[in-house]
Amino acid sequence: MEAKDSKKIFGWSGPAAGAAIFRIIKEIGPLSRTEIVKQTGLSKSTVSVHTKKLLEMGLIKKEKEKTDKAGSVGRNRQLLKFAKNNGYIIAIDLGATGLNVALCNLDAEIIEMKVSDILVNSGPKKVMNKIDQLIKELLESNQLEQKKIFGIGMGVPGPVEFSKGLPVSPPIMPGWHLSPLKQILQEKYKCPAFIDNDVNVMAVGEKHAGLAQDVSNFIFIKIGTGIGAGIICEDKLYRGSKGCAGDIGHIGIEGEEELCPCGNRGCLEIVAAGPAIAKKAKAAAKNRESEILLKILNKKGDLTAKDVGEAVRRNDLAAINIVKNSGQKIGQVASRLVNFYNPSLIIIGGGVAKIGNHLISAIKEEVLRRSTSLAVQDLRIELSQKNDEIAVIGAAAMAVNEIYSHDNVTEMMYLDGSSK
């Protein structure tokens, strides 16, 4: 069923009208047949034939209400839309200190999400067992058979060789190196599985259902324990030649000397990410620069970036300065990316993004100051609006994109009739 290798290079995937019609319905639907004719340039008859087949196959469905029409007179149009509830996707967002597993529909909408606080460094065996358990719970509570799961998408906090679904030397995932996650999931659930870096997955999420839905070129920056970026280029995820594009956490900041576990000094993430903020806050507390921080430190015995966020919310000057300082450093790096990549949007997400507006305004200020005027002309810099779910949404969207790729749909429609 797999196409020949050569096809991937100079592909001829068979007649493509059917797949084009499906794609347009999925992406800008609901649409009437007449509207599809206008959009694609195909003939009425072709659209009619293919929509009929797509309806039979269950890939699309009719909008229930016969809604408004275009003109004032004439027959009502019959809107067609993607059959997003025809199957389900399991989406997994594995973080350093937490695990989200969600049941999603085929439009990557979350139906139910399970949250666990398992640690990634407890190793793949334990974590994969937990995932297994959560999936079972999700299937049960929604009374779904396994065969209704069309695919699995997963984001992990480290570099991944995407095609094979293998983590490669992930710094914060000891024991996961080359663990065959894709294979494990595929064999257990008898469906395709796709694994990628968490930041990539989040970028895909923003493209699919977040702030970037109408944006072709943007950068998603995640600020958490580390700092990383996901790059969308001409509407598609860009992974780079070795799959490590967007690894901006280890860009050096001039004048910073702190040693990073990576071996270099002054890396962005070691001086500006969550732990750096916490560390500076502790110093500020001990130096009595901030009453609030000191109080929290004394009470809990430790300080986290979250606590700094709390202090910021209470207008603590020291905390605000710490956050601003991080923002400036991130903005410094971002400004260079803007000159080079000229995106029309930068989205800031990750745990530390919740720390308050001072972070993003410092980033903005720095980017506006340092980037060329043409590059910032239509640039927006915004906070992720679905920070807690975007990774799960993205993992599901990634799986859906792969499953309903143009070639796959062509194959479904023309080569055999038996969908799934």
Next chain:
Amino acid sequence: MEAKDSKKIFGWSGPAAGAAIFRIIKEIGPLSRTEIVKQTGLSKSTVSVHTKKLLEMGLIKKEKEKTDKAGSVGRNRQLLKFAKNNGYIIAIDLGATGLNVALCNLDAEIIEMKVSDILVNSGPKKVMNKIDQLIKELLESNQLEQKKIFGIGMGVPGPVEFSKGLPVSPPIMPGWHLSPLKQILQEKYKCPAFIDNDVNVMAVGEKHAGLAQDVSNFIFIKIGTGIGAGIICEDKLYRGSKGCAGDIGHIGIEGEEELCPCGNRGCLEIVAAGPAIAKKAKAAAKNRESEILLKILNKKGDLTAKDVGEAVRRNDLAAINIVKNSGQKIGQVASRLVNFYNPSLIIIGGGVAKIGNHLISAIKEEVLRRSTSLAVQDLRIELSQKNDEIAVIGAAAMAVNEIYSHDNVTEMMYLDGSSK
């Protein structure tokens, strides 16, 4: 003849097998029909029919000698190749202080090149007249009628709105702002014309006929009067959302304070490009740090980056240090791009690239030191091998790519029979 707007979004450009066959012949030809069958997955009959049509249309031709065959027995294969001499392209490379106009074939090979030292700041009228004159000379000396010119490609030293072919506020091209170059050329020569930034054009040249032919993701860095980069992403030129991607000359270098005409301080190009090298060389000469430089300065009354190159070749320590210093700064910026973009190749070109090996080795050293190990794992950094022609080649290749785009070829083959 132009497709509807909507088609550009969810295009159905008609049956595509013919165009796929053409493309594979053009890009990895010469090929026999049997080899095309293997590569594309199409049937023998389809390939036979379409190659026949392509031959009739003159888009491809038979290899003259019946060459070697695959196995030891059996009929000889008939190799088919792109008919690269079926028409011609005019390629124009406009630089700050020079103008190259070349007659190229459809594979962007230079047939004859005219060089002029006209200054870009003498304005569009004068320059366009000169271009006109050179084209006329080229056509005459090669006894070509105008209708044999299938298209025109042009690179200019400043930002361009590609789709309209308009320079937008180009800093070193006073008087060219919004000058309708595309329109002028199209009307005068009755063929499509394409205008882009010179660095973009050079990147396309390296992809088509230079060091990057087999590379999908790379960056071309031009070091001359300014510094800019051309980005190839998944085999295609990436222009960014406002068309100014790759504008790395105005990335700030920490600790540098020199004021740039752009308004910021310490921009890469103001501290590391050709003029900066010349300026430092003058200072070194005056401070008697270098005998050689002083001698040249006294003789010519001025020093250029080229003179520094000469001094480097004569092992002048001061000159070498100046060059190394520039290389380090460029390498510092490049290392960040490597982390972010993860290319598999960086090509260094432009006038200053000729200054000798110290420049590129300094860049390499800096990138290897500062970038993550995964990102530099298979990274090559190389000097452009066709520095003087690559812009012209790229301008021609850009035009050819547009003229023979998949959709255009499909249209030629299926919609009417009349090519051109």
Next chain:
DNA sequence: ACTAATTTGTTTGACTTTCGAACAAATATT
């Protein structure tokens, strides 16, 4: 030389996909 085997490329007839035009359906206006 002649035959067999092998590889390349073409032709043929059947099948599939697409289109244009005629037709059918649904709705507003008169």
Next chain:
DNA sequence: AATATTTGTTCGAAAGTCAAACAAATTAGT
């Protein structure tokens, strides 16, 4: 109820593709 208008389907023709048969060119082996 008749008419105009818009939406969607059906049908026969045209175009594109394929598998299989056929033709051509070449080597190897008698």
